[in-house]
Amino acid sequence: MIVELLVFLLAAIFGLIITGFAVHMFVGGLVSTEAEYQIIGIACLLVACAIMYMAWDVIAKRAGRK
Numbered sequence: 001m002i003v004e005l006l007v008f009l010l011a012a013i014f015g016l017i018i019t020g021f022a023v024h025m026f027v028g029g030l031v032s033t034e035a036e037y038q039i040i041g042i043a044c045l046l047v048a049c050a051i052m053y054m055a056w057d058v059i060a061k062r063a064g065r066k
Helices: 002-027 033-062
Strands: none
Touching: 002 033
């Protein structure tokens, strides 16, 4: 279980970095810097919630609770 958590943590970190960079590439220069930071924050929050749900679901299924 510890190895799974480390894999999910690593995937989450890199997923959030890629999400932030992708949003920066799409909206950078089109909106103000403050708006860009807010959009990046919202996008990263949504992706983090999705990753947490997927990790919780996999761990719950492997533990036999589901």
